[in-house]
Amino acid sequence: MNDRFVAREYSQESQLATNKVLRNTYFLLSLTLLWSALVAGVSMAANMPYPGIIITLVGFYGLLFLIEKKKNSSMGIVLTFALTGFMGYTLGPILNMYVGAGLGWAIAPALGGTALTFMACSAYALTTKRDLSFLNGMLMAGFVVLIVGVIANIFLQMPMLSVAISGVFVLFSTGVILLTTQSIIRGGETNYVSATVTLYVSIYNLFLSLLQLLGIFGGDD
Secondary structure, X not given: OHHHHHHHHHHHHHHHXXXXXXXXXXXXXXXXXXXXXXXXXXXXXXXXOOOOHHHHHHHHHHHHHHHHHHOOOHHHHHHHHHHHHHHXXXXXXXXXXXXXXXXXXHXXXXXXXXXXXXXXXXXXXXXXXXXXXXXXXXXXXXXXXXXXXXXHHHHHOOHXXXXXXXXXXXXXXXXXXXXXXXXXXXXOOOOHXXXXXXXXXXXXXXXHHHHHHHHHHOOOO
16 A cells, blocks of 8 residues: 555656656747747848858857756756857858848748647657657667768768758657657656757757758759
């Protein structure tokens, strides 16, 4: 009797902790997306230059490293806003490039597609009883393919390879959203800062990939 009572109490506490992580993750994710959009808007309006691939990579991975180190403190939240603000800044020049090329129309559909994909993935992960851990191996393989493809395309500059890379990024980002959300629900992910950063990066990559696909297939070429 006591064992069952203790087990039930532990289960309730575990569920409360899981709900708290999920709630905090979505709240922080909403704030960082708004912040990133604001910075991107300022970056576009001021016509700020793209920082370059080296500065972008150093800034991105440097901030990711610092967030991982400080994720259990309030500094982790500050660094999360620093990362998402920086990514918003890099987004401004990219969007201006699309507008300048006459492809500004693609921004709204890419945003809509990103929002619908995220909501659909979240809803599925929240309601399905299926274990999505099988995605781990597929995502690892996809990550390797993406790294090889991106490096190869730096030298080859092949339009169809760009399409393939964007398509894989869409699938990869979708898988990460599914897996991360279910990991939160099942207690595998207990840090809402880490979960927020993972989801934000997936949304960012998903948006850029959809934007590139729309730009390629909707262009005049």
